[in-house]
Amino acid sequence: MEKKKELNGNPRLLLVDDEMAITDRLEPFLSRAGFQVRVVGDGVSALQEVTMFAPDLVILDVLMPDLDGREVLRQLRQKGDWTPIILLTQVGESAERAMALMEGADDYINKPFDPYELAARVKAVIRRSHPGQPPLSTLERLRSGDLVVDRTTRRAYMNSVEISLSPRAISLLEYMITHPDELLTRERLLDAVWGWDYPIGMRAVDTRVAELRRTLGDKVENPEFIETVPGQGYRFIGKVENSS
Amino acid sequence: MKRWFLALCLLPAGIAVFLAVLILCGVLPNPVLYVKGNAALIALIAGVSLSAGMLLIFLLFSRIQKRYRDEIIQVQKLADEDHRRFIRRLDHELKNPLTAIRAGLTNLSSEPLGEYLTSELNAVQDQVLRINRLVIDLRKLAVLESTLPERADVNLAELLNYVVDDFKRQDILENRRLTLILPNAPWPLPDIEGDGDLLLLAVNNLLENAVKYTSPGDTIEVRAFDDGNDVVVEVADTGPGIPESEMERVWEELYRGEEVKGVPGSGLGLPLVRVIIEQHRGIVGLRSRPEKGTVFSIRLPAKKSGSQSGCYRWVTRHA
Numbered sequence: 001m002e003k004k005k006e007l008n009g010n011p012r013l014l015l016v017d018d019e020m021a022i023t024d025r026l027e028p029f030l031s032r033a034g035f036q037v038r039v040v041g042d043g044v045s046a047l048q049e050v051t052m053f054a055p056d057l058v059i060l061d062v063l064m065p066d067l068d069g070r071e072v073l074r075q076l077r078q079k080g081d082w083t084p085i086i087l088l089t090q091v092g093e094s095a096e097r098a099m100a101l102m103e104g105a106d107d108y109i110n111k112p113f114d115p116y117e118l119a120a121r122v123k124a125v126i127r128r129s130h131p132g133q134p135p136l137s138t139l140e141r142l143r144s145g146d147l148v149v150d151r152t153t154r155r156a157y158m159n160s161v162e163i164s165l166s167p168r169a170i171s172l173l174e175y176m177i178t179h180p181d182e183l184l185t186r187e188r189l190l191d192a193v194w195g196w197d198y199p200i201g202m203r204a205v206d207t208r209v210a211e212l213r214r215t216l217g218d219k220v221e222n223p224e225f226i227e228t229v230p231g232q233g234y235r236f237i238g239k240v241e242n243s244s
Numbered sequence: 245m246k247r248w249f250l251a252l253c254l255l256p257a258g259i260a261v262f263l264a265v266l267i268l269c270g271v272l273p274n275p276v277l278y279v280k281g282n283a284a285l286i287a288l289i290a291g292v293s294l295s296a297g298m299l300l301i302f303l304l305f306s307r308i309q310k311r312y313r314d315e316i317i318q319v320q321k322l323a324d325e326d327h328r329r330f331i332r333r334l335d336h337e338l339k340n341p342l343t344a345i346r347a348g349l350t351n352l353s354s355e356p357l358g359e360y361l362t363s364e365l366n367a368v369q370d371q372v373l374r375i376n377r378l379v380i381d382l383r384k385l386a387v388l389e390s391t392l393p394e395r396a397d398v399n400l401a402e403l404l405n406y407v408v409d410d411f412k413r414q415d416i417l418e419n420r421r422l423t424l425i426l427p428n429a430p431w432p433l434p435d436i437e438g439d440g441d442l443l444l445l446a447v448n449n450l451l452e453n454a455v456k457y458t459s460p461g462d463t464i465e466v467r468a469f470d471d472g473n474d475v476v477v478e479v480a481d482t483g484p485g486i487p488e489s490e491m492e493r494v495w496e497e498l499y500r501g502e503e504v505k506g507v508p509g510s511g512l513g514l515p516l517v518r519v520i521i522e523q524h525r526g527i528v529g530l531r532s533r534p535e536k537g538t539v540f541s542i543r544l545p546a547k548k549s550g551s552q553s554g555c556y557r558w559v560t561r562h563a
Contacts, residue, residue: 019340025347032354112342112376115350167394168441194441195391196384200448203406204441 011126012036014055016046016072017088018064026115033119043067050076050083057126059118061088062100070100077104077138084129086121088113101137101178102151110191124182136178136240144238145224147216149177158216168193169211176226176236185233209234253300328386331497335383342379345372381512385497388519393439397547400468400475401426401433403440407447408466411455419460425467431554434470434546438524443544446520449513450479450540456507457538458483472555474526475546482537491530517542 062069498511526544
């Protein structure tokens with residue numbers, strides 16, 4: 001896979017969706033954005049193309065006839081294939097999205113989406129993925145410095161001592177630590193953690209980030225974990241590793 | 245109540261009528277009968293049978309009433325379910341075309357189009373984003389309806405202060421007078437249990453609504469108080485008021501008042517308030533007078549603080 005990437009230069013994308021109206025428009029867009037794109041319209045062909053085309057990332061629609069996106073994801077992960085996958089989810093249910101992440105998706109994006117947002121997510125996932133290794137989003141325990149987040153019990157520890165956080169602050173920390181080094185806009189955090197993204201919610205994000213910083217003892221000027229990106233959002237800058 | 249039981253009840257009356265007809269027509273003899281019995285027994289039989297009859301009627305009536313109520317609730321539930329299913333289908337049917345349209349427009353905008361086509365494209369893009377927003381908002385409403393809110397202590401006074409200050413900071417009031425009235429004596433507003441972020445959104449929507457439907461020079465008053473059991477938040481304005489016929493409908497999704505159709509809005513702001521408050525075991529309501537203004541109210545259960553309830557003891561004296 002690494003070899004192919006070197007030979008052809010641009011990252012390879014496999015776009016899987018049974019709606020041709022979508023794939024016909026997205027393919028030229030993603031090609032212009034600098035990707036080599038291959039399109040298939042069903043789950044079975046997707047499984048074949050993951051082996052044949054060896055993509056750097058798969059954009060996978062959830063709702064497809066016969067073999068749906070979730071099943072494709074499950075089958076790939078079961079045979080130890082960790083090709084990064086972005087799911088095109090169909091409902092706003094945050095529980096369903098969280099489940100998709102635990103099952104091995106690297107990220108998800110809700111339809112209808114801004115094509116530029118999709119391209120940005122693709123780049124971010126490719127950048128943080130380590131070929132052949134499971135993504136952070138599937139790990140049960142993550143460590144960054146002295147901070148450990150246990151995702152199955154939804155608890156966080158600092159120097160092995162449990163820290164007390166509100167349920168939403170835990171969800172926020174979980175999302176941030178599984179998306180390190182990525183610019184996380186307030187809108188995106190609201191959508192992912194809160195499930196809605198009204199302007200007044202920006203304050204909610206700031207309040208929870210402040211709670212996290214206070215509890216983690218993180219300084220705004222010289223942060224170890226959460227950096228403010230002025231006018232845009234936040235970035236988790238700590239080095240994240242598997243702690244299972 | 246079962247039909248056969250009703251038939252059984254009416255059977256004696258039916259037989260009596262039948263016999264009377266036969267007697268009057270001369271089919272049967274019509275002798276004069278003198279019944280002899282002591283007064284106590286007759287009084288007892290008359291009283292008990294009268295009571296039994298009335299009790300039967302009462303039972304029958306309350307059973308019918310209960311069944312009617314249950315049926316209404318059932319119909320309401322089915323309608324709600326139908327409604328949610330419809331929203332899910334609408335969402336499902338719109339998301340794919342919208343995704344394709346957005347991608348297509350993005351492709352077009354990367355081509356050199358000239359001034360006219362560019363401005364047309366931008367106009368189309370704006371409208372697509374509007375539909376996009378609508379689909380997302382409808383979906384979020386459905387999600388909020390089906391998920392229980394986080395439960396934490398919420399300082400409502402602090403929250404109201406924040407929202408009101410936020411509106412004053414923004415440049416949208418244009419000479420509208422906005423005031424916040426909070427109780428201090430004998431105690432401040434009690435906390436409530438719930439999701440502070442969602443409640444913030446609800447109050448924000450009420451205030452946004454008040455600003456939207458008033459004119460410069462109008463007054464908007466946000467006030468809150470507790471009555472021992474509940475906390476009530478009111479957002480009152482001196483706007484045009486809401487006609488009696490629309491008062492309940494403003495809480496429905498996508499409903500827009502007849503006289504305010506010119507004012508931009510999604511028709512989802514108030515339904516969102518309703519869903520959020522109902523998810524917090526509260527209720528919403530409004531009162532309004534044409535040309536005078538409107539008071540929107542939300543009522544939420546106050547967090548109980550130990551044994552000190554601070555409830556009213558009402559005393560009523562009739563003249």
